[in-house]
Structure formats: C-alpha cells, structure tokens
Amino acid sequence: MKILAPSPGISQFVEGWCRSFLQVLMEAGLAGVSIEKVDAKSCAGALAQMKEKKYCATLSGSGQLKGTMKLVLSEPEALQLSFVMTPDAASRASQLDDAQRGALTELISRTAATLTSSHWVRGAAKLEIIPSGTENAEPDLICEGFRISAEKFKPVTIVLGPSTELAQSLIALEKESPAVSPAQKTSGASTMSASQAAGPSSNLDLLFDVKLEATIRFGGRQLLLRDILSMSAGSVIELDRQVGEPAELLVAGRLVARGEVVVVDGKFGLRVTELSGAPPQAELLKA
Numbered sequence: 104m105k106i107l108a109p110s111p112g113i114s115q116f117v118e119g120w121c122r123s124f125l126q127v128l129m130e131a132g133l134a135g136v137s138i139e140k141v142d143a144k145s146c147a148g149a150l151a152q153m154k155e156k157k158y159c160a161t162l163s164g165s166g167q168l169k170g171t172m173k174l175v176l177s178e179p180e181a182l183q184l185s186f187v188m189t190p191d192a193a194s195r196a197s198q199l200d201d202a203q204r205g206a207l208t209e210l211i212s213r214t215a216a217t218l219t220s221s222h223w224v225r226g227a228a229k230l231e232i233i234p235s236g237t238e239n240a241e242p243d244l245i246c247e248g249f250r251i252s253a254e255k256f257k258p259v260t261i262v263l264g265p266s267t268e269l270a271q272s273l274i275a276l277e278k279e280s281p282a283v284s285p286a287q288k289t290s291g292a293s294t295m296s297a298s299q300a301a302g303p304s305s306n307l308d309l310l311f312d313v314k315l316e317a318t319i320r321f322g323g324r325q326l327l328l329r330d331i332l333s334m335s336a337g338s339v340i341e342l343d344r345q346v347g348e349p350a351e352l353l354v355a356g357r358l359v360a361r362g363e364v365v366v367v368d369g370k371f372g373l374r375v376t377e378l379s380g381a382p383p384q385a386e387l388l389k390a
Contacts, residue, residue: 104150106143107246107265112273115222117247117263123218124251124261127210130375131187135254139294146248146262150241153177158199159240160211160232167228167276168219170269173242173262174211180259181207184251208232244270319364319373320351349376 107113121138128136141149150157158181160174176184182199188206189196196203215230222228242264251259265273322342334340349361352373362375 104147104241105244106147107244107270109143109247110274112276113246113265113270116273117249119218119222120214120263121249123214123221124249126217127214128187128251128253131210132190133187133253133256135252136256137252137294139250139252141248141250141260141262143245143247146245146260149248149260150175150245150262155179157240158207160208162211162215162230163233164269164272165229165231167223167272168230168269169272170266171233172230172266172269173240173264175240175242175262175264176259180257183257184210184259243267246270315355318353319371320353321364322348 117140121140125136125138156178158176158178162172162174164170164172178199182196182203185199185203185207186196188210189203199207212232215232219228219230242262244264244267246263246265248260248262251261322344324340324342326340350364350373351358352360352362352375359379360373360375361377361379362373365372365374
C-alpha cells in the first residue's frame with residue numbers, strides 16, 4: 104500500500120467527494136453534518152487501526168476518468184452510514200446485512216453521480232459502483248480521505264484508494280482546465296459544513312428563497328360531472344393507484360420525486376425514495 108503524492112487534480116477530486124457527500128447527506132436529512140478532509144498518511148493509519156472487518160465499495164471510471172476507485176471504511180462505520188438511507192432500520196439491524204449494503208450502495212452511487220455531474224461537463228466523466236468483496240478491501244494506493252461528522256452520529260472516516268490508472272487520468276486532467284469547473288476550486292478550507300454545500304454564489308442564488316407550492320399526490324381519478332354532483336358525505340372515490348405504490352411529490356406542478364408517506368410529530372410527511380430522472384433544478388427552472 105503506497106501513499107500517493109499530492110497534486111492539484113487529485114486534491115480537487117477529493118474536495119469534490121467531500122462536497123458531493125455533504126450535499127447528498129443533507130438531502131437525506133442528516134442533521135448538523137460536516138465533512139473534514141483527512142491526509143493520506145492519517146488515512147493509512149486509520150486503515151491499520153481497523154480491527155473490524157472492512158467494507159469496500161469499488162467504482163469504475165469511464166469517459167475522462169479511467170480506472171477504479173476504492174472507498175474503504177470499517178463495517179461498523181458502514182452500518183451507521185447506511186442508516187442515513189434507512190433510518191427505520193436502526194432499531195433492528197445489528198450488522199451490515201444485504202439490505203443495509205444496498206442502502207449504502209445507493210448512497211455512494213448518488214454521491215458519485217452528484218460528483219461527476221458537478222465536477223465535469225455533464226457526460227464527460229462517470230463513476231459507476233461495481234460489486235466487490237471484502238477480501239480485497241486494501242487499496243494499492245491511498246490519496247486522501249475524509250471524515251463525516253453529524254449530530255448523534257459517530258464520526259465516519261472514508262479512505263479513498265484510486266488505481267494507478269485513475270490517478271494518472273486525474274493528473275492528466277489538471278492540464279485540461281475546461282474539463283474541471285472553476286466553481287469547484289475551494290479557498291483552501293479543510294472542513295465543509297452545510298452552509299458551504301451549495302458552493303460559491305451565483306445569480307441562481309437569488310431564486311433560492313422563492314417559495315414554491317409542494318404537493319404530495321396519492322393518485323387521481325377522472326370523474327363525470329354527474330358523479331361529482333351526486334357525491335355526499337361518506338362517498339368513496341377509488342384512485343388510480345394501488346396500495347403500496349409510492350406517492351408523488353410535485354413542486355410547481357412538476358414531478359420531482361416519489362416516496363413513502365410517513366407520520367412525523369403528528370403530521371404527514373414524505374420520505375423520498377426516488378428522484379425524477381432529470382435533475383430537480385433543471386425541472387424547476389423549466390416551470
């Protein structure tokens with residue numbers, strides 16, 4: 104296991120992971136979340152101290168990215184992180200079972216998608232998670248990593264281990280300035296909090312405080328006028344949706360997500376389980 108010499112391209116890549124993880128964890132509702140970069144030497148020390156079984160997620164790069172990237176953390180930390188996606192499972196899951204692995208895979212996949220869509224021109228680079236066992240969790244190279252902290256949440260350290268091919272492609276991208284968004288250049292701070300997740304200000308920020316009507320749609324039904332006029336107290340209207348199907352979240356009349364209905368402090372809510380195909384920002388700006 105070798106420690107990779109720092110470079111601007113690799114440093115931007117790690118900062119992109121920090122920013123993307125922060126955004127996804129905030130969207131998942133993790134309170135008081137912040138992310139701190141961890142240098143490669145400290146990451147190597149963290150790996151050496153992991154007495155428990157390690158969890159390893161391997162991502163394969165394509166487009167401007169070539170090679171693979173390993174995300175390594177201890178299984179207890181992986182279990183805790185998976186609860187962000189399945190909070191109800193915290194009271195019954197005592198180990199990293201298939202369901203919790205699936206939740207963690209979804210979390211990492213969302214983060215990778217957020218990273219590639221914001222760090223490069225859309226479609227120019229892609230990271231896809233591939234199945235990997237725990238027997239080969241040790242990365243050959245370590246660049247850096249990051250530590251996730253939040254309220255009522257034990258800190259989780261994730262070690263990033265790129266393959267030699269991926270490290271070389273990141274270094275090559277340093278020379279291609281148009282490929283890397285200037286918005287991703289940071290001021291040098293090593294810790295990111297929720298207030299920094301959105302990145303630098305832009306004209307779009309002026310719209311963020313605009314209030315939009317959000318509606319949860321359980322289903323619909325077309326009725327004839329005579330049927331409506333014949334309704335009275337106690338009438339039952341059958342909707343075009345089966346029991347167990349997800350409800351839809353509409354913002355400004357546009358579908359942005361689907362999820363399951365929950366009750367929070369005596370009020371109905373929606374736990375988002377699926378985002379619409381297009382990015383919510385793009386959909387809402389069309390509205």
